[in-house]
Amino acid sequence: MCGIFAYAGPGNCAEVIINGLKSLEYRGYDSWGIALKTKNNIELKKSVGKVSEATELEAVKAYAGIGHTRWATHGNVSIENSHPHTDSEKRIYVVHNGIIENVAELRKFVSGDRFYSKTDTEIIPKLIARLLNRYSFPAAVKEVVGKLRGNFAFVAIDRDSNYLVAARNGSPIVAALNRNKFYISSDLQSLVPYTDKAFLMNDGEMAIYNLDDSSVEFYNFLDRKEIIKVQENYSVQFGDCRRGDFKHFMLKEIFEQPVRLRQTFEVNVTDFDIRFAQPLGAGIFKDINRIVIIACGTSWHAGLVAEYWLESLVRMPVEVEYASEFRYRSPVLSADTLIIAISQSGETADTIAGIKEAKELGARVLSVCNVPGSTIARISDATVFTQAGPEIGVASTKAFTTQLEMLFLLTLYLAQYRQKISPKDVINYLKNLAEIPEKMERVLGKTEQIIKIMEAHYTVSNALFLGRGVNYPIALEGALKLKEISYIHAEGYPAAEMKHGPIALIDRHMPTVFICIRDQSYEKVLSNIQEVKARNGIVIAVANDNDKRITELADHVIFIPETIVELSPFLTVVPLQMLAYYIADKRGCDIDKPRNLAKSVTVE
Ligand code: M6R
Numbered sequence: 001m002c003g004i005f006a007y008a009g010p011g012n013c014a015e016v017i018i019n020g021l022k023s024l025e026y027r028g029y030d031s032w033g034i035a036l037k038t039k040n041n042i043e044l045k046k047s048v049g050k051v052s053e054a055t056e057l058e059a060v061k062a063y064a065g066i067g068h069t070r071w072a073t074h075g076n077v078s079i080e081n082s083h084p085h086t087d088s089e090k091r092i093y094v095v096h097n098g099i100i101e102n103v104a105e106l107r108k109f110v111s112g113d114r115f116y117s118k119t120d121t122e123i124i125p126k127l128i129a130r131l132l133n134r135y136s137f138p139a140a141v142k143e144v145v146g147k148l149r150g151n152f153a154f155v156a157i158d159r160d161s162n163y164l165v166a167a168r169n170g171s172p173i174v175a176a177l178n179r180n181k182f183y184i185s186s187d188l189q190s191l192v193p194y195t196d197k198a199f200l201m202n203d204g205e206m207a208i209y210n211l212d213d214s215s216v217e218f219y220n221f222l223d224r225k226e227i228i229k230v231q232e233n234y235s236v237q238f239g240d241c242r243r244g245d246f247k248h249f250m251l252k253e254i255f256e257q258p259v260r261l262r263q264t265f266e267v268n269v270t271d272f273d274i275r276f277a278q279p280l281g282a283g284i285f286k287d288i289n290r291i292v293i294i295a296c297g298t299s300w301h302a303g304l305v306a307e308y309w310l311e312s313l314v315r316m317p318v319e320v321e322y323a324s325e326f327r328y329r330s331p332v333l334s335a336d337t338l339i340i341a342i343s344q345s346g347e348t349a350d351t352i353a354g355i356k357e358a359k360e361l362g363a364r365v366l367s368v369c370n371v372p373g374s375t376i377a378r379i380s381d382a383t384v385f386t387q388a389g390p391e392i393g394v395a396s397t398k399a400f401t402t403q404l405e406m407l408f409l410l411t412l413y414l415a416q417y418r419q420k421i422s423p424k425d426v427i428n429y430l431k432n433l434a435e436i437p438e439k440m441e442r443v444l445g446k447t448e449q450i451i452k453i454m455e456a457h458y459t460v461s462n463a464l465f466l467g468r469g470v471n472y473p474i475a476l477e478g479a480l481k482l483k484e485i486s487y488i489h490a491e492g493y494p495a496a497e498m499k500h501g502p503i504a505l506i507d508r509h510m511p512t513v514f515i516c517i518r519d520q521s522y523e524k525v526l527s528n529i530q531e532v533k534a535r536n537g538i539v540i541a542v543a544n545d546n547d548k549r550i551t552e553l554a555d556h557v558i559f560i561p562e563t564i565v566e567l568s569p570f571l572t573v574v575p576l577q578m579l580a581y582y583i584a585d586k587r588g589c590d591i592d593k594p595r596n597l598a599k600s601v602t603v604e
Pocket of ligand 1: 296297298299300342343345346347348351394395396397480484599600601
């Protein structure tokens with residue numbers, strides 16, 4: 001989604017902002033732009049496509065500037081629609097993330113102004129400019145921000161006064177001051193090269209930076225009050241943001257999973273006792289009788305796996321909802337409902353909206369999140385953090401498996417809390433969990449075989465992914481991985497559902513990927529495989545080591561080590577991630593930045 005990076009201070013402003021925008025590239029974008037403030041003017045550059053080196057900008061002697069990567073929402077991909085946007089006098093320049101919902105209503109305040117873009121953003125500089133005959137630039141922004149409806153974050157700069165102003169309402173933005181260098185970004189991670197402390201801004205807050213004396217003030221535009229904020233330490237390891245020798249971030253992140261799982265385990269388990277790194281707080285599980293999990297995309301798939309675990313081990317009713325649907329259908333919640341919100345980024349707008357709705361209805365919210373300081377971590381009653389490190393590839397991999405690990409630990413913890421499991425069984429489960437990283441390394445060693453399967457089938461147009469029980473969500477995840485990075489149409493189903501429709505698609509061109517491990521459904525899934533073979537379909541199976549029966553049926557088998565059934569998703573998902581990756585690579589796709597997708601979906 002859109003990204004914002006702004007800088008004021010010494011050095012080459014354009015270079016700092018371009019590097020900032022490049023560090024936001026992984027979020028997904030289609031055009032970009034920069035406005036640079038010089039002694040008497042503002043220089044503007046906008047472009048469609050990737051952020052270039054923009055050497056002509058680096059020659060501009062600027063002491064502040066704002067930059068933006070745009071992912072089109074209102075208005076097509078074009079230079080006119082890319083940010084920064086300005087007013088008729090070209091005095092105020094604004095970059096903006098999110099959506100202003102009341103543009104039509106606001107237009108009456110700027111009648112006579114000509115609009116050059118189809119965006120909702122252009123109204124902001126125009127509204128600010130209209131007030132400059134009565135107000136200073138910061139005061140004008142304060143007036144305007146109170147009129148805007150919707151979720152937004154924006155930064156505004158003025159040609160004629162020495163301020164940089166940022167505002168947040170529902171869309172993430174952080175600011176950081178390191179001596180006389182001031183940074184604003186929509187993504188904490190992009191500040192890592194410059195500082196390890198930042199002002200984590202809340203909804204309703206504005207930052208007003210004075211370029212003359214390098215001071216920053218904060219203001220709450222909802223309460224109309226000045227506020228004091230201090231910078232907080234945050235921890236993102238810069239080394240994690242580098243691709244190293246891997247061709248793509250996604251491949252690096254797939255191979256990083258065992259390390260990340262070990263780290264997540266070590267941080268939260270001591271001597272086979274679950275002691276979460278972040279205290280959950282005494283009341284979070286008290287008197288709960290029902291769990292509702294909300295999430296989107298891959299995180300939603302992690303929630304579906306957790307549903308099996310929670311129901312079987314905690315014996316509590318669990319529902320898993322798409323966050324986007326949950327919010328809009330009058331959910332029935334009460335104080336005995338625990339919401340578990342799952343999000344890698346902590347900034348997914350639909351999940352944030354779901355959490356807010358749940359809190360208003362009196363439910364408690366526990367989040368599983370990968371980004372400390374993110375909106376979701378800050379608005380939840382408690383948060384447990386995955387140790388995935390920064391995930392740059394748009395297709396989620398290591399975030400997913402570390403989410404699974406945290407959800408399994410939460411399941412065991414809650415089962416213990418409700419006395420549904422013996423201490424001996426907890427230790428046994430934890431021992432099995434501790435063995436997963438090493439087993440996963442063995443799966444990662446199957447690269448050559450997976451590449452061979454890829455070579456045979458990378459040209460297909462459709463694929464089906466089937467699994468049962470705890471591996472049904474993994475079938476969904478395998479299909480999502482394939483479609484989002486290779487653009488092959490893929491569907492995931494519970495294997496038994498095949499005969500209720502998808503079987504009509506099977507022919508000699510159509511591969512079906514079966515997750516067929518030795519669990520209670522094993523025989524039934526073998527029958528499903530036979531049904532596909534009887535219709536000349538291609539079968540790729542993920543099965544347990546030494547399974548001779550499957551070798552006789554399937555065209556290709558990727559063997560994975562044995563583990564307890566509950567933990568099998570950790571191992572079954574990896575070959576599906578790898579298959580999707582190698583197919584997309586062979587097809588020449590832009591794997592880390594698939595078309596139309598954004599890493600963090602910050603609009604509803
Ligand atoms: O940051 P989140 O976990 O909240 O993101 C949710 C989805 O947008 C995300 O999982 C998406 O589906 C990924 N591209 C999947 O690979």
